[in-house]
Amino acid sequence: MNTQFSPQVAEQAVHWLIESQGDDFDRAQQLALEHWLQADHEHQRAWAHIQQVNQRLRGVASPVVHATLQAPPSAARRRALKALLLLGVASATGVGLQQHNPLPGLMADYRSPVGQRRRLNLEDGSLLQLNTRSAADVRFDGPQRVVRLLEGELALEVAKDARPLLLRTGEAALQLDSGRFNVRQYDGFSLVSVFSGVASVSGEALLAGQQARLGGNGWRAVTALDRNAGAWVDGMLVASQMRLGDFLAELGRYRQGQLGCSERVADLRISGSYPLDDSERILQMLEVALPVRVRRFTRYWVTVDSLT
Template identity: 80%
Template sequence: MNTRFSPQIAEQAVHWLIESQGEAFDQHQRQALERWLQADSEHQRAWAHIQQVNQRLRGVVSPVVHATLQAPPSPARRRALKALLLVGVASATGLGLQQHNPLPGLMADYRSPVGQRRRLSLEDGSQLHLNTRSAADVRFDGQQRLVRLREGEVLLDVVEEPRPLRVRTAEGELHLARGRFDIRQFDGFSLVSVFSGQASVAGQPLLAGHQARFAQGGWQAIAPLDPNRAAWVDGMLVVSQMRLTDFLAELSRYRLGQLACSERVADLRISGSYPLEDSEQVLDMLEVALPVRVRRFTRYWINVEAATS
């Protein structure tokens, strides 16, 4: 079998295998899996291979593997099985895990692959939305409510109850009161947006209608809330006078491959509402809205350049 596929596609195949084995795998998810399979032959190769790896694991004589496969459904089992599958794929295909380390996301309780979003109802009645390529752990017990953002972005609709709700990012812990909050992990800081309620770090509050970077030591660069920050929950990218290069960077979060623009058009400004479900349509709209042309070298390598006169 041809086992040449990228680490990113391997991640997606592992995700879909875990999802397909879950009790909550419904007709909507089956259709999503089928669309993913039909999108590219690389997906089909990765899917076939990950199924073979899964079968081989069942024949491995190992107490750890046996305990993982036989354990009842739970977040811990999901994380362990993802790790086993990843190791099996890497050993069989020679994927470069040093150059691309998907373990933090793969081992999370909940994950959304590139281009997909998820909504989860938590046991306390709160709602957790996962943006594209995001991963989070959820730990609720008698004393606490804890959400760990491993990567990406979440939006939380938090209900009020005696247990505090904390969100842990790479920079530390946030304490959230009842309300709506968007939290995005960047490299070196988190961006927190408070639509309602109040967030705090080490006793420092961030009130509704504001957003700020959260880094070691507390809040930084507190600013008025961008009201469009949560538009992704409704499947939209809403921008106002955004630089084209920044717009493409945001759009690229929802698709695979390279999406960039030349320096000549990088500072062009764009406004409007754009559907995240169809990035190809959005790229076509760019040629109408701006003096640019979209060059598609392959479906995964796209560059936006100045339109010819």
């Protein structure tokens, strides 16, 4: 079987497997699962593979695995089962999921789940904030301070201190002066925004009022700062003539399940400030602001389409 599929599709397959095993899995959810399977051959491959992984887990002689599989239904059991399944997929598919090993996030010093943000006061007086589905390690040992972004996005207000502060991403280690920064981890690069202070990599500085992609070779595509990059800290999603497809991709980071739109409406433009803690309200507002309708196959599968 071809087991090369994206981390996003793997997570969707895990989600559907867990949902299908629930007592409340109804006809509407079954139809939504069938719709997902028919949408792409990659979905079908991932679905077949995740069922094989599930069967293998049931044959593993591990007290942890056994306790997870036999535990009564609960949110904690769902999270543990999802982690086990993703670990099984990652180990079985190798290269196909090597960029999405869930262990770093699970073992991080600090984590924030989907749809939640976390605010942390560090021992040096710095302020660390984690966006939805993010994870970071913090090590203040001896002569230096180190923060490692494992996944997701963080905002960091760096306090003055005699020790340098290094922020490690998947690509490089940034040296940060006292100031305010936003860093988001993508596949293959990080996006760094400097609101105040200076961020340096190998002697090259990114100044206040600038943002850039950080790759293995340093800064790329330096531009003026997008002031809306840190709006999530205040619980807002700010759009200025943003494509609806891109807007929903951002909003989807804060929701469980699948959120998308048809190609017929993906290029519509949207502007405004939207409260992240009420994504259902945002979807209702879309139907007022744009010629679209929101189709809910289940609470976990939502698509925005044209009126006709």
